[in-house]
Amino acid sequence: MSEISPKEKLSTKHTVRRLAAYMKPHRVALITAFIVLALGTASSVAGPKLIQIFIDDYLTPRNFDWQAIGVLAGIYLGLHLLSVVFTYYQLVSFNKIAYWIIQQIRVDVFSKIQHLGLKFFDRTPGGSLVSRITNDTESIKMLYVSVLSTYVQGIVMLVGILAGMFFLDVKLALYCLLLLPVIMMLMQVYRKLSSKVFHISREKVSQLNAKLNESLQGMNIIQAMRQEKRFRESFDQTTKEHYKANLRQIKLNGLLVRPAVDFIYLLAIMLVLGFFGFKSFVGPVEIGVLYAFINYLERFFEPINMMMFRLTEFQQAIVSAERVFGLMDEEEAAPTQEGENNPQIVQGKIEFKDVSFSYDGQTDVLHNISFVANPGETIALVGHTGSGKSSIINLQMRFYSINRGEILIDEQPIQAYSDQELRDKVGLVLQDSFLFAGDVKQNIRLHEDEITQEEIERAAEFVQADSFIRKLPGQYDEPVGERGATFSSGQRQLLSFARTMARNPKILVLDEATASIDTETEEAIQAALAKMRKGRTTIAIAHRLSTIQDADQILVLHKGEIVERGNHQSLLSQRGLYYRMYLLQQGAEKQSSSPTA
Numbered sequence: 313m314s315e316i317s318p319k320e321k322l323s324t325k326h327t328v329r330r331l332a333a334y335m336k337p338h339r340v341a342l343i344t345a346f347i348v349l350a351l352g353t354a355s356s357v358a359g360p361k362l363i364q365i366f367i368d369d370y371l372t373p374r375n376f377d378w379q380a381i382g383v384l385a386g387i388y389l390g391l392h393l394l395s396v397v398f399t400y401y402q403l404v405s406f407n408k409i410a411y412w413i414i415q416q417i418r419v420d421v422f423s424k425i426q427h428l429g430l431k432f433f434d435r436t437p438g439g440s441l442v443s444r445i446t447n448d449t450e451s452i453k454m455l456y457v458s459v460l461s462t463y464v465q466g467i468v469m470l471v472g473i474l475a476g477m478f479f480l481d482v483k484l485a486l487y488c489l490l491l492l493p494v495i496m497m498l499m500q501v502y503r504k505l506s507s508k509v510f511h512i513s514r515e516k517v518s519q520l521n522a523k524l525n526e527s528l529q530g531m532n533i534i535q536a537m538r539q540e541k542r543f544r545e546s547f548d549q550t551t552k553e554h555y556k557a558n559l560r561q562i563k564l565n566g567l568l569v570r571p572a573v574d575f576i577y578l579l580a581i582m583l584v585l586g587f588f589g590f591k592s593f594v595g596p597v598e599i600g601v602l603y604a605f606i607n608y609l610e611r612f613f614e615p616i617n618m619m620m621f622r623l624t625e626f627q628q629a630i631v632s633a634e635r636v637f638g639l640m641d642e643e644e645a646a647p648t649q650e651g652e653n654n655p656q657i658v659q660g661k662i663e664f665k666d667v668s669f670s671y672d673g674q675t676d677v678l679h680n681i682s683f684v685a686n687p688g689e690t691i692a693l694v695g696h697t698g699s700g701k702s703s704i705i706n707l708q709m710r711f712y713s714i715n716r717g718e719i720l721i722d723e724q725p726i727q728a729y730s731d732q733e734l735r736d737k738v739g740l741v742l743q744d745s746f747l748f749a750g751d752v753k754q755n756i757r758l759h760e761d762e763i764t765q766e767e768i769e770r771a772a773e774f775v776q777a778d779s780f781i782r783k784l785p786g787q788y789d790e791p792v793g794e795r796g797a798t799f800s801s802g803q804r805q806l807l808s809f810a811r812t813m814a815r816n817p818k819i820l821v822l823d824e825a826t827a828s829i830d831t832e833t834e835e836a837i838q839a840a841l842a843k844m845r846k847g848r849t850t851i852a853i854a855h856r857l858s859t860i861q862d863a864d865q866i867l868v869l870h871k872g873e874i875v876e877r878g879n880h881q882s883l884l885s886q887r888g889l890y891y892r893m894y895l896l897q898q899g900a901e902k903q904s905s906s907p908t909a
Contacts (some may be wrong), residue, residue, distance in 0.1 A: 327633045331455065334413045345405035349461060350468050353399030355391040357611070359471035363389045364578045400462060408476065410456030417636065418449050424640050430711045431671065432644035439522030444639050447517055448632035462622045466615030472611045480605055484587050487610070491580055495616055498572055502564070502620070503627060509561045510631040510830050516554035518635075521546050557684060567626060573620055577613040611711050647713045650727040656735035657729065659687040659722050660818040662708070667717035669703055677838035678872045681717070681866070690850040692860035694868035694890065703872075708851060709740060710893055721819070739817030743824040745808035747796030752781055753788040755796075756810045762812050771814035774843065775808035816844035820844060822852040857894050866890065 335342055366384055370376065423447060452902065477485035507751055527534060527543050534543055584605055662685040669678040680698045685691040693701040706712050707719060719726040726734070747755050756771060757763045772778040780803055784790040796804045811821070824840075838859070844850075854860040861880040868876035868883065868890045876888050883890040 319724075324630055327637060330637055331452070331629075331633055335409070338409045338412060341405060341409055345402045345409070345777040346459075346464055347397045348405070349402040349465050352395045352402065353465055353468040354472060355395040355398065357469060357476060358391055359388060362391075363607070364620075374685050402833065405455050406461045408618075409875060410453050413456055414449050414453040417452065418445055421445050421449070421636055421640060424642070425585075427646055428642060429644050429713075430706070432642060434671065437518075437526065440524030441639075442525065443514075443518040443521040444636055447521070448514065448636050451514075451625075451628045451632035452636065454625045455633075458855055459622045459626045459629060462615075462618050463626075466619045469615045470612065473608045475603065476608050477612075480530075480608075484584065484605065487583055487587065488580060490611070491576060493574070497859070498576075499620065499623060502623060506561065506627045507626070507631065508565055509564060510628050511559060513557040513561060514628075514631055514635060516550060516557055518732075520547070520554060523550060529745040534671035544778075561624075564839055573613060573617050577609075580609055580613070581606070583684070638840055641873060647710050647727070649730045650725075653724075653728055654730055655722065655724040655728050657721055657733060657818050661685065661687050661720075661722050662691075662819065662851065663720040663723075665718040665720065667707065667714055667719060669707060669712065669715050671703075671712075673715075676715070676872060678707075681872075681874060682873065683867055683877070685849050685865075686853060687849055688702050689849055689864040690845050690852060690862070692866045693851065693853045693869060694857060694860070694862035694866060694893065698871075700872040701869055701870040702823065704869075705740075705821055705851065705853060706820055709738065710734060736815060737818040738821060739812035739815060739819070740772035740821045741805075741808050741823065745801075746802045747792050747799065747804055747807060749794050750792055750794060751786065752784070752790045752807065753787070754812050755792055755807055758811065760815075768810070769812055772806075772810040774813050775806055777803075777810045781808070809841075818848060820848050820850040820852075822850065824853050824855045857890075869892075 314888055362384055366381065370381055370384075425441060425445075445488070463743055474485065474489065477488060523543075523546065526549070534540060586607075642766065652736070664681050664683050667678060667681040668676050670676045681700075681704060693704060695701055703712075707714060721729065748758075753765065753768050756768045764787070766853075769778060772788075781787055792799070796807070799807070842862075852860060852863070854863075858882075860866060864879065865877060866880060866883055867874050870889060876886060876890050878886070884894060
């Protein structure tokens with residue numbers, strides 16, 4: 313599987329517009345924060361002007377009017393305190409807004425993922441998705457937390473400083489204004505060069521997460537097959553590539569962020585000092601004006617430096633947003649209802665009509681599959697690995713769209729049913745049952761409040777899971793760890809049976825439901841399976857042929873086609889593929905049960 317690749321790279325303008333759209337619900341809070349930010353910046357900008365007044369009007373002429381100086385000092389300290397208060401308020405406000413927005417983005421991305429088709433997950437590593445929902449959205453958060461406030465504050469401060477400069481000396485301010493195009497060009501060059509580097513860096517983070525996720529899930533196989541060295545070398549290689557990308561980023565920052573801005577600042581200082589030096593030849597120079605101008609110049613480049621530093625975070629956020637929005641724009645959606653008739657599944661009749669299917673759009677894995685499962689009948693699917701059994705189940709569950717042909721339930725196309733109707737009336741039990749972290753009753757109920765405790769216990773008793781649940785320390789409140797690791801495979805399967813029966817489905821889909829259960833447990837639940845199938849249409853994939861001998865019809869698949877069909881006895885009498893499979897299994901079972909085996 314490979315990293316997600318959006319159909320086309322989103323433009324920066326489009327990405328920024330989509331990010332800005334998330335701010336609309338918070339526009340009142342944002343406007344308030346911006347106003348407070350502007351007031352705080354104005355308070356800070358006024359400081360040098362007050363000092364200039366003190367130097368030129370009081371210190372230089374030795375005019376020590378202590379009352380006036382005290383008022384000036386009081387105003388200076390008051391403005392400083394106001395600046396501190398305003399800065400605190402806007403910092404808290406921007407962070408609150410940022411966390412609200414990131415929470416919404418994460419919910420939107422997670423919601424989108426839940427509605428993507430299985431075809432998407434077939435080609436997408438789980439670790440890559442985790443990286444997009446966590447790492448990339450965390451990077452986007454910095455856009456709202458620090459970048460946005462820094463740029464607004466920087467722009468307000470630059471405007472205020474330029475106004476102060478023009479107030480002091482129009483000609484020199486115009487000279488300094490010529491530096492702005494140079495700074496803008498520097499920022500544009502940095503943005504373009506850093507974009508590619510950040511894309512590589514974020515992709516490597518996704519690959520690291522994907523490898524880590526795969527390794528953790530397959531740790532037992534890695535250790536059993538002594539693959540630790542190979543996985544460590546592979547992980548090390550990806551880590552080195554991530555290191556190289558980050559190193560390129562650091563070199564770029566080291567060249568174009570602080571050093572380049574400091575060089576422009578040096579040129580500006582030389583310009584100001586040269587201007588006042590030449591001016592001193594023709595007349596006196598006010599020391600306060602010189603101080604104020606140098607102070608303003610220093611303050612002028614302070615927000616520029618901050619904006620350049622934040623440009624790194626801005627670029628990272630934009631790249632991360634492109635990746636997140638690329639995922640949100642993914643069109644590989646799960647098949648859903650077509651039309652507005654909203655039919656109901658009442659009888660549970662299933663019919664496949666000349667169904668063909670391909671996962672990649674090129675090679676068919678099913679060819680002209682046709683069969684009918686009448687209400688209450690059990691249809692068993694058998695065949696070697698890769699014969700197409702699971703593909704039929706996937707289509708029956710509407711996990712994938714049909715390429716050609718038609719699937720009917722109660723004479724209605726499967727596409728006509730709503731997701732809720734289809735999921736409520738079609739129960740699925742997989743070979744590898746999945747349990748969620750929580751407790752036993754939550755795994756049976758799955759947070760559906762309409763399923764009562766009595767119905768949970770009744771379903772557990774029905775599949776003979778109640779006996780082992782009652783022996784647990786917490787019984788139905790017994791904690792369940794991740795993937796149900798503390799339960800045996802048989803116990804996990806019994807809980808999945810109870811989960812299915814608690815919903816009382818009209819159709820049962822069993823994907824080798826007893827393959828992972830020991831013989832003793834299997835014997836105990838065969839009776840339960842028989843009760844589960846009674847009155848319900850059942851489609852069952854069978855690994856052990858002995859478990860489906862009572863099926864109403866057995867379909868034998870080979871290379872995506874139905875090559876034989878009939879009940880157990882009729883298929884044996886044909887002496888075809890089913891007969892050979894049966895003999896092989898009988899021989900294997902006899903050999904395994906032999907005392908000398």
